[in-house]
Amino acid sequence: MLGKFFRKPESEQSDRVPPGQYLTKGFPVLTYGQTPRISTEDWEFRVSGLAEAKTLSWSDFMAMPQSEFTDDFHCVTRWSKLDVQWTGIKVTDFMKYVEVDPKATHIVEHCYGGYTTNLPIEDFVREENFFAHTLFGEPLAAEHGGPMRLVVPHLYAWKSAKWINGLEFLDHDEPGFWERNGYHRRGEPWAEERYSD
Ligand SMILES: Nc1nc2c(c(=O)[nH]1)N[C@H]1C(S)=C(S)[C@@H](COP(=O)(O)O)O[C@H]1N2
Ligand SMILES: [Mo]
Numbered sequence: 001m002l003g004k005f006f007r008k009p010e011s012e013q014s015d016r017v018p019p020g021q022y023l024t025k026g027f028p029v030l031t032y033g034q035t036p037r038i039s040t041e042d043w044e045f046r047v048s049g050l051a052e053a054k055t056l057s058w059s060d061f062m063a064m065p066q067s068e069f070t071d072d073f074h075c076v077t078r079w080s081k082l083d084v085q086w087t088g089i090k091v092t093d094f095m096k097y098v099e100v101d102p103k104a105t106h107i108v109e110h111c112y113g114g115y116t117t118n119l120p121i122e123d124f125v126r127e128e129n130f131f132a133h134t135l136f137g138e139p140l141a142a143e144h145g146g147p148m149r150l151v152v153p154h155l156y157a158w159k160s161a162k163w164i165n166g167l168e169f170l171d172h173d174e175p176g177f178w179e180r181n182g183y184h185r186r187g188e189p190w191a192e193e194r195y196s197d
Contacts, residue, residue: 018189046166050101087134110166117176
């Protein structure tokens with residue numbers, strides 16, 4: 001049986017694994033600090049900075065168009081998980097509810113627990129980015145950022161803020177928690193933008 005030796009079992013998948021990353025079958029939890037526990041009744045989301053100030057509730061988000069996503073997830077600590085299935089709200093749909101000052105160039109994602117991470121608006125407002133409240137058909141567990149997290153599939157997962165509760169629009173770049181602690185500002189996995197020099 002040639003198959004045993006010549007099969008290329010993971011070649012299709014290996015094309016999807018960025019350099020220096022290893023596949024994991026489970027879904028590790030990576031959190032700095034405690035896991036906040038917030039009910040959907042208490043959950044609130046604030047838009048601030050260079051945008052019309054606004055506080056949105058859980059039901060405001062549930063009234064937005066809901067979409068399904070299947071994406072690969074890459075942590076800078078070198079694990080990648082392929083084909084993660086999520087349900088949530090596209091950033092491009094969410095942005096229809098937000099009035100942003102044209103001077104804004106960057107955002108900071110804010111979270112329950114105090115974690116922050118930054119993005120240029122071009123990396124934030126993309127068709128493939130979304131707010132997620134469901135993981136593999138189940139309500140997103142607190143460990144993975146429930147009730148709501150952001151997912152930014154094209155960058156390392158530290159940009160995918162768990163327990164997200166706000167967005168701040170800025171006219172300059174402002175490093176977030178890991179960016180102030182040695183991580184790269186942008187974090188593109190295919191370019192291995194892991195740490196700042
Ligand atoms: N609020 C918050 N968001 C966070 C983090 C965190 O510590 N706090 N860790 C980040 C990192 S480094 C990774 S790899 C992913 C991990 O998501 P997971 O725990 O669902 O696998 O969440 C990101 N978002
Ligand atoms: Mo990570």
